[in-house]
Amino acid sequence: MSQVLEKAAELAIAIEESEELLKARECQKAVEEDRDASEILNSYFSMQQQLNDLEKQGKEPDHNLITQFNAIQDKMEANANIANYYKSQADLGRMLQQINTFITKAITGQEPCDEEACASCSGCS
Numbered sequence: 028m029s030q031v032l033e034k035a036a037e038l039a040i041a042i043e044e045s046e047e048l049l050k051a052r053e054c055q056k057a058v059e060e061d062r063d064a065s066e067i068l069n070s071y072f073s074m075q076q077q078l079n080d081l082e083k084q085g086k087e088p089d090h091n092l093i094t095q096f097n098a099i100q101d102k103m104e105a106n107a108n109i110a111n112y113y114k115s116q117a118d119l120g121r122m123l124q125q126i127n128t129f130i131t132k133a134i135t136g137q138e139p140c141d142e143e144a145c146a147s148c149s150g151c152s
Contacts, residue, residue: 038126047119054112064108071099 042048058064074096081088088096103109128139 042123042126045122047115047122051112051115051119054108054115057108058112061106061108064106064112067099067102067106067109071096071103074099 058068074092077092078088078096081092131137131139
């Protein structure tokens, strides 16, 4: 096995054992075991699909549908398990993005664009 593949295998193990992934899995399990959280998420995704379908048809959602969707979002924000799950997913995503940044720099030899400064530069477009 080449050194690159060996390092990739080591990276995979490190990711698998990382605090970010372990926390994300723990939070996902907590959501799955929380009946209220599961119902809230099912309602959210169902409502989101309805809104997407209306958008594809070029139709505007009625006031009642928007009110229901906003209420579901409020329930999501109020549910600790859902909030923890989304935070853990964001933390995991940031770690994976940092890994991608290292790989991109090694391949291109260039520093990746700074997301915060991205709007003011023309390098990404």
